[in-house]
Amino acid sequence: MIRAVDLRKSFGGKDGDAVEAVSGISVDVGRGEAFGFLGPNGAGKSSTMRMIAAVSPVTSGELRILGMDPAVDGPAIRGRIGVCPQEDTLDTELNVLDNLYIYGRYFGLPRAEVRQRCEELLEFVQLTEKAKSKVEDLSGGMKRRLTIARSLINRPDLLLLDEPTTGLDPQARHVVWDRLFRLKQQGVTLVLTTHYMDEAEQLCDRLVVMDKGLIVAEGSPAELIRTHSTREVAELRFGIGENETVAPKIEDLAERIEVLPDRILLYTQNGEEAIAKVHERGLDPAMSLVRRSSLEDVFLRLTGRTLVD
Amino acid sequence: MATPVPLRTGPFDGAGRLVDYWATVYRRTWRGSVISSFLVPLLYIVAMGVLLGGFIKGDPAKLEGATSYLAFVAPGMLAAQSMTTVFGEVTYPVISMIKWQKVYFSMVATPLTVADIVLAQLGFVMFRVATVSAVFLAVMAPFGVFESWSGVVAAFFVQLLLGLAFATPIFAFTAFVMNENAFALIFRLGMIPLFLFSGAFFPITNLSAPMEWFARVTPLWHGVDLSRQLVLGRLDASSALVHVVYLAVLAAAGWWLTVRNLRRRLVET
Numbered sequence: 001m002i003r004a005v006d007l008r009k010s011f012g013g014k015d016g017d018a019v020e021a022v023s024g025i026s027v028d029v030g031r032g033e034a035f036g037f038l039g040p041n042g043a044g045k046s047s048t049m050r051m052i053a054a055v056s057p058v059t060s061g062e063l064r065i066l067g068m069d070p071a072v073d074g075p076a077i078r079g080r081i082g083v084c085p086q087e088d089t090l091d092t093e094l095n096v097l098d099n100l101y102i103y104g105r106y107f108g109l110p111r112a113e114v115r116q117r118c119e120e121l122l123e124f125v126q127l128t129e130k131a132k133s134k135v136e137d138l139s140g141g142m143k144r145r146l147t148i149a150r151s152l153i154n155r156p157d158l159l160l161l162d163e164p165t166t167g168l169d170p171q172a173r174h175v176v177w178d179r180l181f182r183l184k185q186q187g188v189t190l191v192l193t194t195h196y197m198d199e200a201e202q203l204c205d206r207l208v209v210m211d212k213g214l215i216v217a218e219g220s221p222a223e224l225i226r227t228h229s230t231r232e233v234a235e236l237r238f239g240i241g242e243n244e245t246v247a248p249k250i251e252d253l254a255e256r257i258e259v260l261p262d263r264i265l266l267y268t269q270n271g272e273e274a275i276a277k278v279h280e281r282g283l284d285p286a287m288s289l290v291r292r293s294s295l296e297d298v299f300l301r302l303t304g305r306t307l308v309d
Numbered sequence: 310m311a312t313p314v315p316l317r318t319g320p321f322d323g324a325g326r327l328v329d330y331w332a333t334v335y336r337r338t339w340r341g342s343v344i345s346s347f348l349v350p351l352l353y354i355v356a357m358g359v360l361l362g363g364f365i366k367g368d369p370a371k372l373e374g375a376t377s378y379l380a381f382v383a384p385g386m387l388a389a390q391s392m393t394t395v396f397g398e399v400t401y402p403v404i405s406m407i408k409w410q411k412v413y414f415s416m417v418a419t420p421l422t423v424a425d426i427v428l429a430q431l432g433f434v435m436f437r438v439a440t441v442s443a444v445f446l447a448v449m450a451p452f453g454v455f456e457s458w459s460g461v462v463a464a465f466f467v468q469l470l471l472g473l474a475f476a477t478p479i480f481a482f483t484a485f486v487m488n489e490n491a492f493a494l495i496f497r498l499g500m501i502p503l504f505l506f507s508g509a510f511f512p513i514t515n516l517s518a519p520m521e522w523f524a525r526v527t528p529l530w531h532g533v534d535l536s537r538q539l540v541l542g543r544l545d546a547s548s549a550l551v552h553v554v555y556l557a558v559l560a561a562a563g564w565w566l567t568v569r570n571l572r573r574r575l576v577e578t
C-alpha cells in the first residue's frame with residue numbers, strides 16, 4: 001500500500017536555511033495492516049503523513065502510494081485514500097450533515113449515493129442525532145468523529161489518521177478507538193501517528209518510532225519492548241535528595257538504571273529479585289514496586305526525557 | 310471495500326464538484342447579504358442620483374452624453390458596486406478558508422486541485438456579481454435612464470468581466486499576504502479612492518491632469534466607462550475594445566497569480 005525509500009522533506013529556501021523535517025525514512029505498509037508512526041512533537045510525523053496523503057511534494061527519495069507516484073497521480077491517489085488531518089478542517093459554520101455531504105461531492109460521487117453514505121457514516125460514528133447541528137457547537141470528540149466519518153466517504157483503501165485522539169478526554173478517545181478498531185477488523189489499512197503509547201499498543205500491528213526526522217526503531221509493540229527495554233522495571237523511592245546517593249550502590253543490580261528526581265528505575269528481567277537484593281544491601285526504600293516494561297519505557301529511552309516544544 | 314471514485318471528465322469537472330459547497334454556503338449567507346448587496350446601492354442611487362442629482366443640470370456635453378445626472382451616475386454605481394461586491398468576497402472569506410477554518414485544506418486532500426478550487430470560487434464570485442447587477446439593473450429600468458436595451462444586456466456581462474478583473478488580483482493578494490491587517494490598507498487605499506475617483510460620480514475630465522491620467526489607468530474607470538457607453542447607447546468601438554482587453558488581461562494575470570500563490574499556501578509546503 002505504501003512504500004517509501006529514503007524519503008526526505010525539507011521546508012524553506014533552496015539555500016542553506018532549510019529545515020529538514022524528514023531526514024531519510026524507509027517504510028513498507030501492507031494491505032490490511034495497522035501501522036503507526038510514534039514520536040514526540042516535531043519528529044516529522046505530520047510532514048510524513050502529508051507526503052503520503054499526496055498533498056505535500058516529496059523533497060527526495062522514492063514514495064509509492066497504492067502503487068502510484070504522488071508527483072504524477074496525486075488526484076488518483078487522493079481519490080482512494082481517506083485523510084483525517086491533525087488539525088480540524090471542518091467548515092464550522094455549516095452543519096454536520098452538510099460537511100459530510102459536500103466532502104463526498106468533491107470525489108465526484110453522485111448526489112444520491114453521497115446522501116446514502118452520509119446516513120450510514122453518521123450512524124457509524126454515532127452522530128445521527130447531531131446531523132443538523134452546527135459544527136461550531138460540537139465537542140472536540142464529536143468533531144474528530146465527524147472528521148473520521150468524512151475521511152471514509154469515498155470508501156478508502158487506505159486511511160491516514162494524524163493524531164486522531166490528541167486533546168480528547170478519555171471517554172471520547174475510547175469511542176474513537178472503538179471505531180478505528182472496527183475499521184481495522186473490516187480490513188481497512190490504517191496508518192496513524194500518535195504520541196500516546198496506549199493508542200499505539202491498542203491499535204498498531206507494527207510501528208516505527210520517529211525522532212528528529214529519523215526512524216529510531218521499528219517492530220510490533222511487543223518486539224519493541226523486547227528489543228529496547230527489559231521485561232520488568234523496578235521503581236524505588238528513597239527520600240528526597242537521597243536517590244542520587246543511593247544509585248551508585250545499586251547500579252550493578254540492573255541492566256540499566258535511570259535516576260529521576262523522585263525515584264530510581266531499575267530495568268531488569270526480574271524485578272522482585274532486584275528489590276530483594278536492594279534490601280540485602282541494607283537499603284530501605286520508602287516505596288518500591290515492580291511493573292512490566294511498557295512501550296512508554298521504549299519511547300522515553302529512544303527519544304529522551306527532555307521536553308521538545 | 311474499494312469503490313473506485315469517478316475520474317474527472319473535463320476541465321470544469323473539478324469545479325463542478327464544488328458547486329454544492331458554494332450552494333450550501335450561499336443558502337446560509339444570502340439573507341445576511343441582502344442589505345449590503347441589494348439595498349445599499351439603491352440607497353446611493355436615491356441619495357446621490359435622485360436627490361443630489363436634482364441640483365445638477367443635465368448638460369449632456371458635460372455628462373459624457375447622459376441627459377440627466379441620474380442617467381450618468383447609474384452605470385457608474387453599477388460598476389462600482391461590482392467592484393465592492395468582489396472586494397468582500399475575496400478578502401475575509403478567503404483568509405478564513407486558508408487560516409481560520411482551513412476549509413481549503415480539506416479540499417486539497419481530495420482529488421480536487423488548486424485550480425479547481427480557484428475556478429469554483431471565482432464562479433461563485435461571478436454569481437454574486439451577476440445577482441447584484443441584475444437586481445440593480447432591474448430596479449433602475451423604470452427610471453428611464455437606459456438608452457439602449459442591448460447595451461444594458463451587454464453592460465450586465467461587462468460587470469462579470471469587471472468583477473473578474475478585480476477578483477483574481479485581489480484573491481492573489483489575499484493568498485499572498487495572509488494578513489487581515491493588510492485588508493484595511495487595500496480597502497482604504499484601494500477600494501475607497503477607486504470608488505470615489507474613477508469616474509463613477511463625476512466625469513474624470515473634472516480632475517486635474519495628473520489625477521485624470523491616474524484615473525484612466527485604474528480598472529474601475531475602464532469598467533465604468535464601458536458600462537456607461539453601453540447603457541447610454543454611445544458605444545465607441547475602439548475605446549471599448551481597449552477596455553475589454555485591459556480588463557481581460559488583468560483577469561488572466563490575476564488568475565495565474567492566484568493559482569500560484571494559493572498553491573504555495575496549500576500544497577507546496
Ligand SMILES: Nc1ncnc2c1ncn2[C@@H]1O[C@H](COP(=O)(O)OP(=O)(O)O)[C@@H](O)[C@H]1O
Nearest residue numbers: 011019021040041042043044045046047048578
Ligand atoms: N510548513 C512548514 N514549514 C516549515 N517548517 C515546518 C512546516 N511543517 C513542519 N515544519 C517543521 O518540521 C518539523 C517536523 O514537524 P511535523 O512534521 O509537524 O512533526 P510532528 O507531526 O511529528 O509533530 C518541525 O520542526 C516543524 O517546525
Ligand SMILES: [Mg+2]
Nearest residue numbers: 045046047086
Ligand atoms: Mg504532527
